[in-house]
Amino acid sequence: MNAxxxxxxxxxxxxxxxxxTQARWALLLLLAxxxxxxxxxxxxxxIHSIQLHTPEFLARYEWFTFGRVQAAAESALVFGWVAxxxxxxxxxxxxxxxxxxxxxxxxxLIGVAFWNAGVTVGVIGILAGDLGxxxxxxxxxxxxxxxxxxxxxxxxxxxxxxxxxxxxxTYAAQWYASAAIFALPxxxxxxxxxxxxxxxxxxxxxxxxAWAGEGLRLVWIAPxxxxxxxxxxxxxxxxxxxxxxxxxxxxxxxxxxxxWVGTRAxxxxxxxxxxxxxxxxxxxxxxxxxxxxxxxFKAVFRRGSPSQALRFVLVGIAAYLASxxxxxxxxxxxxAQYTQFTYLGEARLTLLVLGxxxxxxFGALYFLLPRLxxxxxxxxxxxxxxxxxxWIGLLILIAGLVGAGLTQGTALxxxxxxxxxxxxxxxxxxxxxxxxxxxxxxxxxxxxLLGGVLLLVNGILQLVPASDAAHSDTLAxxxxx
Amino acid sequence: xxxxxxFFLGVFGAIALSWAAIVVGSHRQLRALGTHFDPLDxxxxxxxxxxxxxxxxxxxxxxxxGACHTQQVRRYGYGWxxxxxxxxxxxxxxxxxxxxHPQLGQARIGPDLANFGERAxxxxxxxAKLYRMLHDGQGGMxxxxxxxxxxxxxxxxxxxxxxxxxxxxxxxxxxxxxxxLVSYLLALKQxxxxxxAPAAVIPAAVPATPAPAASTAPxxxxxxxxx
Numbered sequence: 001m002n003a004x005x006x007x008x009x010x011x012x013x014x015x016x017x018x019x020x021t022q023a024r025w026a027l028l029l030l031l032a033x034x035x036x037x038x039x040x041x042x043x044x045x046x047i048h049s050i051q052l053h054t055p056e057f058l059a060r061y062e063w064f065t066f067g068r069v070q071a072a073a074e075s076a077l078v079f080g081w082v083a084x085x086x087x088x089x090x091x092x093x094x095x096x097x098x099x100x101x102x103x104x105x106x107x108x109l110i111g112v113a114f115w116n117a118g119v120t121v122g123v124i125g126i127l128a129g130d131l132g133x134x135x136x137x138x139x140x141x142x143x144x145x146x147x148x149x150x151x152x153x154x155x156x157x158x159x160x161x162x163x164x165x166x167x168x169x170t171y172a173a174q175w176y177a178s179a180a181i182f183a184l185p186x187x188x189x190x191x192x193x194x195x196x197x198x199x200x201x202x203x204x205x206x207x208x209x210a211w212a213g214e215g216l217r218l219v220w221i222a223p224x225x226x227x228x229x230x231x232x233x234x235x236x237x238x239x240x241x242x243x244x245x246x247x248x249x250x251x252x253x254x255x256x257x258x259x260w261v262g263t264r265a266x267x268x269x270x271x272x273x274x275x276x277x278x279x280x281x282x283x284x285x286x287x288x289x290x291x292x293x294x295x296x297f298k299a300v301f302r303r304g305s306p307s308q309a310l311r312f313v314l315v316g317i318a319a320y321l322a323s324x325x326x327x328x329x330x331x332x333x334x335x336a337q338y339t340q341f342t343y344l345g346e347a348r349l350t351l352l353v354l355g356x357x358x359x360x361x362f363g364a365l366y367f368l369l370p371r372l373x374x375x376x377x378x379x380x381x382x383x384x385x386x387x388x389x390x391w392i393g394l395l396i397l398i399a400g401l402v403g404a405g406l407t408q409g410t411a412l413x414x415x416x417x418x419x420x421x422x423x424x425x426x427x428x429x430x431x432x433x434x435x436x437x438x439x440x441x442x443x444x445x446x447x448x449l450l451g452g453v454l455l456l457v458n459g460i461l462q463l464v465p466a467s468d469a470a471h472s473d474t475l476a477x478x479x480x481x
Numbered sequence: 482x483x484x485x486x487x488f489f490l491g492v493f494g495a496i497a498l499s500w501a502a503i504v505v506g507s508h509r510q511l512r513a514l515g516t517h518f519d520p521l522d523x524x525x526x527x528x529x530x531x532x533x534x535x536x537x538x539x540x541x542x543x544x545x546x547g548a549c550h551t552q553q554v555r556r557y558g559y560g561w562x563x564x565x566x567x568x569x570x571x572x573x574x575x576x577x578x579x580x581x582h583p584q585l586g587q588a589r590i591g592p593d594l595a596n597f598g599e600r601a602x603x604x605x606x607x608x609a610k611l612y613r614m615l616h617d618g619q620g621g622m623x624x625x626x627x628x629x630x631x632x633x634x635x636x637x638x639x640x641x642x643x644x645x646x647x648x649x650x651x652x653x654x655x656x657x658x659x660x661x662l663v664s665y666l667l668a669l670k671q672x673x674x675x676x677x678a679p680a681a682v683i684p685a686a687v688p689a690t691p692a693p694a695a696s697t698a699p700x701x702x703x704x705x706x707x708x
Contacts, residue, residue: 170484
């Protein structure tokens with residue numbers, strides 16, 4: 001893993017490898033569709049964010065009623081943006097590290113097309129009212145067979161890239177990538193079976209939902225981000241990771257413990273007490289994983305980086321460690337009694353999807369796309385601006401949601417003395433108190449999405465024949481920049 | 482090939498183990514939960530929902546009300562659920578045993594609704610007031626005006642028509658979905674006694690700080706026990 005440092009924004013000096021030439025079209029399709037979902041999902045997320053502080057926004061239209069927009073935004077970002085781009089990165093790095101020609105690229109191409117059709121139907125289905133009540137499992141059950149078949153077609157290509165590897169040594173990036181590819185169908189189909197095919201009744205449903213939803217977060221989304229991080233950091237940095245020896249312990253700590261933590265969300269709820277207790281205990285044990293990840297990447301943070309792509313990745317890693325820290329803090333029962341059911345829940349998922357995965361994926365895109373298209377990025381300035389928009393936007397977004405969550409959490413128990421009376425704050429008062437924070441969150445989200453638009457503009461410029469006139473034309477007519 | 486096999490067995494096994502223990506384990510425990518027969522009242526609780534209320538539960542899910550409302554009361558001393566008057570006892574698994582679409586909910590942007598039906602009766606909130614609230618929205622809650630339709634008055638004005646300023650000859654009436662939803666909301670009650678969830682003894686005056694959990698916890702935290 002001690003490849004030479006590679007420039008991020010120019011077509012690089014080392015030759016494209018087999019996976020980049022032979023799976024080019026499948027990879028490009030995955031990335032293009034992923035970016036499309038980032039735009040669509042980001043747009044929905046923005047509507048949701050506005051509705052949080054302005055409930056009447058679009059409320060007249062049933063398709064854009066609060067609960068549906070939230071579910072649609074989440075599903076579009078997770079199953080559109082994360083699934084496509086995450087898989088592309090995983091497949092690509094498995095191919096590069098394995099050193100073998102990719103198999104099943106044509107099957108993958110077809111599978112990807114059907115997967116995206118399935119997600120489209122799912123998101124429209126949610127807006128039409130066919131939504132489930134459990135986080136990350138909100139797409140209607142009827143898209144599952146299509147998604148399952150489509151995933152089989154391209155997931156297999158990813159696993160083949162792992163099984164066919166020619167090199168005996170394996171790296172953390174490969175473990176995380178192949179585990180993630182494997183975990184998505186496991187959790188999703190178990191949830192489908194128990195919530196839709198042979199539905200369990202009563203609170204057993206909530207237990208299935210909590211187990212599978214958190215499983216998807218921690219054993220699918222997080223490993224996809226980590227795989228990219230473990231691959232890109234030494235690659236862009238030109239140096240091996242420190243404390244890499246413990247990376248395997250970190251990996252297995254996540255895989256073995258994370259599937260157990262989901263039911264912590266049910267603490268205090270109408271389920272047998274041991275169910276959330278297991279979740280809380282395993283969340284605390286999972287700290288080991290975050291500590292190892294932190295020690296693996298520690299040195300890179302200290303050194304700083306000249307590479308724009310690497311800076312994106314570092315933002316994602318920092319967000320990942322922050323998410324681990326908050327997960328641990330919020331797991332304690334004494335804390336959870338205040339923070340449960342608040343905006344902090346939304347902050348957690350936002351942090352993982354937009355804070356951890358998204359910046360790392362941007363970093364990977366800045367590195368990977370020029371290798372696939374054979375053209376350098378048109379503008380370094382746009383990349384730098386995108387980077388700033390990403391981290392500043394993220395900081396504002398998370399601060400807004402956390403501020404709203406803490407305000408709400410304390411207000412739900414707070415008492416207010418008015419003319420000697422002791423009374424709980426009304427919901428109208430809580431709404432008024434959280435509103436400034438929620439407005440802040442919208443601002444941050446808008447900034448982060450604007451950054452995504454810059455990537456898009458830069459990508460379009462990359463495809464335009466390089467003449468100065470053409471550049472400025474495209475820039476002038478670019479939307480929303 | 483061999484190391485790959487161990488690798489996948491490891492990942493598969495790790496997930497499978499958690500699934501077997503948590504999901505299947507709790508399901509086996511909860512499956513045995515039936516209704517509770519109360520010899521004093523000579524009835525089984527919880528009672529099954531009426532057809533219209535069950536339909537309303539589907540509407541509730543379709544509209545994503547669970548994004549802002551929970552339906553689960555936590556034990557006295559854990560949070561402020563009971564101090565806020567959301568229920569006189571903790572919600573337990575048996576309360577939901579008969580529900581095919583339980584709506585425990587994700588967030589509390591609005592109040593908990595586990596006992597809304599009971600609360601509504603006490604506060605004199607009737608169907609008409611609920612229709613009006615859903616039509617107009619209130620505080621941080623959005624309006625759901627699309628659950629109502631403007632219709633020409635043919636013969637007599639509908640008794641469910643909302644008291645809204647509309648053109649003469651017209652009325653705004655709830656759709657069947659709004660009717661089902663309101664029936665569901667009014668049916669939300671966990672007002673029966675269950676052996677595993679005795680009512681918490683709440684001090685008459687709400688104390689300035691929540692009472693220490695230990696004073697009431699032992700009885701109230703007992704899990705839904707099954708053989």
